[in-house]
Amino acid sequence: MSTGYQIIVCGSVVPDPLQTLEPVAGTGLPALKNEMMLPAVLDPWASHALYEAAHLAQAKPGSKVWLVSLGPKAKLQQVMMTVAQKAPFELVAVDGPAGGFVDAHETAAALAGAIQAIAGLDRGRLLVFGGWESASRGAGATLQIVGERLGIVDQFQGVDQLTVADDGELEILERIEGGQHQVSRCVGPPALLGWATGHLPEPRNNPQIGMTNMRAIMPALQKARPAKVAAEGVVYHRVTLPRQQRETQVVKDRPAGEIAREIVDWIVQG
Amino acid sequence: MERLLVLAHTEGDGTLGRPALEALNAAAALGGDLTIGLVGEEAQAAANQAARSGAVRFLAAQGPEFAQPRYVTDAAAAEALCRAAQAQVVIAPGTARWARVLPGVSARLDGRVDTHVTAIAVEAGALAVTRWYYRQRMEAVLSRSRRPWFILVDAGVAAPWQGEAGAARVESVDAAIPEIRTTVSGVRAPRSGEQTIRPDADLLFVAGAGWTKKQADGQTHLPEAEKLIAGFLAATGASLGSSKSLVDLAGEGQAVLSFMTHLNQVGQTGSTPRHPKGLAACCHGEEPHVVGWRFINQRRAINLDPNCGWARGKADVVYVADAFEVIARVNALLEERKATSGS
Ligand SMILES: Cc1cc2nc3c(=O)[nH]c(=O)nc-3n(C[C@H](O)[C@H](O)[C@H](O)COP(=O)(O)OP(=O)(O)OC[C@H]3O[C@@H](n4cnc5c(N)ncnc54)[C@H](O)[C@@H]3O)c2cc1C
Secondary structure, eight states: OOSOOEEEEEOOEEEOTTSOOOEEOOSSSOEETTTTTSOEEEOHHHHHHHHHHHHHHHHSTTOEEEEEEEEOHHHHHHHHHHHTTTSOOEEEEEESOOOTTSOHHHHHHHHHHHHHTSTTOOGGGEEEEEESSOSSSOOSOHHHHHHHHTTOOOEEEEEEEEEEOTTSOEEEEEEEGGGEEEEEEEOSSSEEEEESSOSOOOOOOOHHHHHHHHHHHHHHHHHOEEOOOOOTTEEEEEEEOOSOOOOOEEEOSOOHHHHHHHHHHHHHOO | OOOEEEEEEBOTTSSBOHHHHHHHHHHHTTOSOEEEEEEESOOHHHHHHTTTSSOSEEEEEESGGGSSOOHHHHHHHHHHHHHHHTOSEEEEEOOHHHHHHHHHHHHHTTOEEEEEEEEEEEETTEEEEEEEETTTTEEEEEEEOSSSEEEEEOTTSSOOOOOOOOOOOEEEOOOOOOOOOEEEEEEEOOTTSOOOOOTTOSEEEEEOGGGGSOOTTSOOOHHHHHHHHHHHHHHHOOEEEEOHHHHHHHHTTOOOOTTOOGGGBBSTTSBOOOEEEEEEESOOOOHHHHGGGTTEEEEEEEESOTTSGGGTTTOSEEEESOHHHHHHHHHHHHHHHHHHHTO
């Protein structure tokens, strides 16, 4: 393919997984305690999608990658400082809440709108990527709805591998039950892929790419249009943390043989 | 009660799988008129299987094009079934096949969707679902006013519906299928050919990066680690999980455990399997890992470090010991038991 792909990656920010999270009842939707203060990262599975997109774009000259993010502008800006160093992309920012309690349909509508507003998109070259589930809502629903809104009915979720054949056919491996992959072949774009871990390690920070990216990222953030997304028609009856800590019994200074016996007894008892 | 539709796809042999029967049971428990919508190459056997479930109608989108789990055809089938049933609430198992497609179908029908649902109940007179947020770190109960409401139930949260088969009258529903551009060519097992992920196992065994680290003698012992873990899995039938650190090592091209892939990873960016018991060895028990243990009831860990994460309220028992030594003895004991029981 001489013209390359147009790869749109949907992904936003989530709280750093090492943070302790606590729900609070907000005026509208539930929220996280100190949500705006929590350090954030790019959603892990969406990050994999971005790395895969950059890798594919590099392999197919003429390709271009966009990262479409709906999140609080200030948080996006923070996170972009690092993400921008990972891979070349153009940011399309939409300013709005990225928390887990927002509804997937509303997020998807805002994302699809932002994608449709990108000038010069060509369906014959279009691949929409994202993480198959977020680390916030964790629903695995947003991308499918984005795809529906864009009229893309070749959709794949839990993708670990995409291979492009010489004739442009896409071979896609999706996670299914029992630790297996379903193998599909799709004639080509437009297609939508929700990525799981993929095969690429996290790229090293490249300050040069970072600098180039940031030149366009800052104006993109300034231009970010506000989106009113919430969860219309949803009543959250309660949000609770799971049962507190277990009473851990720490067994020390016991011979390995005794420990082994205890473990075997535990395993075999019904 | 609202108009309920249970959406199920058939398995390769034309029957309903356990997840479908679980969703059926969860729906039947709500009472009211139930329709079952089936998708697959041939739906009669599946309908007969659920003939005595109390369902009042059996609808099916069937034909060779519905044999493959694929977005374009499954979406068309599910859409047609929902329209035919005029469903207000759609309950389906959260299988990979339905998870791929039903959120999109909910958008097509201008409805809403909730996935990974762990309970359905009536709360203050309204239907309410329970699901987790932030990768199993907090649990919410919610209701929705928008219909149709698609509810995908996680596997293992309800008992499967059980009952005798009968003869069901199946009404075929036509689905308008657009151009088909995708073909499913098959299923690929993990690289080693060894099936280490066993969702039905009673025990989850999680191996951590410690198996690859230098031990007291200043050396690594990879071949031994691999043998011990493989021996343990063979003797117990446990499902194998991993920490992220261990599978990442494999991804970086280091010689690690040949049968381990990202699919084994448990945690924030891995899976959240459901097993009654879990045993972790050489895994630190950090929060991003342990969120994947949300649905493991009894938890034990073997770690050299008495201050590891597991010891801080994340496991029921922590054995402060060398996992190499303990697992070798566990394997020997299991071997002995097998020999004496004559099996
Ligand atoms: C965005 C993000 C997402 C993440 N997602 C995940 C995830 O999904 N899953 C996940 O697992 N992690 C995840 N992590 C990483 C997580 O924070 C930890 O780094 C990881 O779980 C550590 O793996 P480990 O316990 O195997 O390794 P280590 O931390 O290296 O621990 C090794 C352990 O082995 C023990 N040990 C060594 N030798 C022996 C022996 N002979 N006998 C007994 N014990 C021994 C040591 O005492 C130590 O506790 C994530 C992190 C981030 C930032």
